Amino acid sequence: MRVWFLCKVKYAKENEEGLLKNVSEQYLVDAVSFTEAEARIYDMLGSVIRGDFQVTNISKSNIVDVFFFEDIDVWHKCKITYIITDADSGKEKKVTQFMLVTAHDVKEAYDRIYESLDNMLVSFRVPEITESPIVEVFPFEKDDEELLPPPPANLKPLSEVKADQERREEIRRTNQPTEEIEEEEATLTQYEAEDSENDLKEE
Known part of the structure; x- marks a missing residue:
């Protein structure tokens, strides 16, 4: 499941008259952490915004x-509600979710969100749709993996952990017969020592 972060960016934007004016814009970024969201927004906007810009706030959205249609880049925020039944208690529970879709107006956004969710297994309602101030959405792409922060030094990749477990298991299986033989030899030696002590006592 994607995790979206809302990033607010402030910079000087040139208006129609050619004058620079300070503006604050919102961008939605798909990331796994606040650190990655910050790295991605700086990377994405670095080649788009002329001059310096500042990320003033990052929050979980x-x-x-999100559902993108190529004919328009105006985002609309849709409130989705549906009812689910708790498997344990059998009680019904209302679920509310928020989604984004690009559309020319609210009516088109309504039609497009229904079109995008036509594979849902439960009936849902769309009680509210508003035009969003979000300028652009940056979903995670395969090429963005290089922006991910490295894992902590004390953590191993899962593949290495599994390989270590398999090696230890193989060594354990290989050494098992040897250990059993050594135990048997140690037991025989103990019996022989006890017999020798008994013979000395009898003499």
């Missing part, structure tokens, strides 16, 4: 999914 309540958006769970």
